[in-house]
Amino acid sequence: MLKQFNEKFVDSLVKKRGALVLSPEYQDEIIRRAKRVRACDYVVKFEIKNGASFTKSVTTRANWSFILTNAAVYWENTPVGDMPKIAVNFPYFVPKSPFNTPVEDWGAVPSNLVFGREGLTRFEEYKNLYYALDQRFVIEIDAKAKPGQYARGYVLLSGLEIDLTEV
């Protein structure tokens, strides 16, 4: 019992990768690294009135490279069953989609995987992406609805920003 306590609780507090965590140098290293990596959310709000198409883009921050790790969409007060399809495009990047499907196939990009299961839920999320982009990268959101559809939603593209300037 005591051995288990020691292994589970005490060692995990005191040791990191087998070495004792007891030095200011270790602390400095943690802080130094933490300053150069941070989470970031890029959010795009879109509104579609009476079946119109919608395109909007967002540009990632200068001097920080961006790695996309998670994408989600939330439909605000849009009737279930009345949600349009959305595509996430990366202009000038091959492949243009993190979802490994041709962007030319309208709606297929996220529709089979993330956002396009029309009308099933108000919140859909795609985890475990790992899609390395660059600084000042343009992400385009396209939404297309049927005539008569009204929708408001938010696409959230989450990831890590990395400062590579000191490498």
Add this chain to the structure above:
Amino acid sequence: MTSAEITKKVNDARETQKFEKTFDLVRSFVAEAGKADSFTIPLTNEGPFIQESYNIRYTENSTVQTNPDDPATKKHFCGTKLKFKSQAAGNAQSSDFVPVQLISTPGSDEKPRYGARPFFYFYPKGDALVIDYDNRAPESLNGEIYEMKNETIEICFNGKIYPLND
């Protein structure tokens, strides 16, 4: 393990906390109906705070009636949007306001939520967390009727403090 070994382990753990210790920063606030506002929470002065994740819980006091002619379509929802910012860094952690539904934990549709949303962020010693909120009624798209109410937002920021001995 001998008594002496146990004592040493405990002392090592205590010593370790001089350099690194876990920390939960818990705050709740009321997002007032029809208002957009901002407030600042000072973080610890012990040393830098490295945020690893956060939990958000919210009330759904506001209502929306999706069909203006049919009161049966009235339902509760939370229309609050949030934006976090490190005062020292200056720039926000999101490019715009994010609906709480997208960042409360974990992502799931209309179900009770449990867990934490990973969000790694470095706050230097003496930094403050700025929280912007927007609880104004969305523009009506198709005649729907909004009635905004005060919403209580509870947030727990999880991370570690690295105490500095200066």
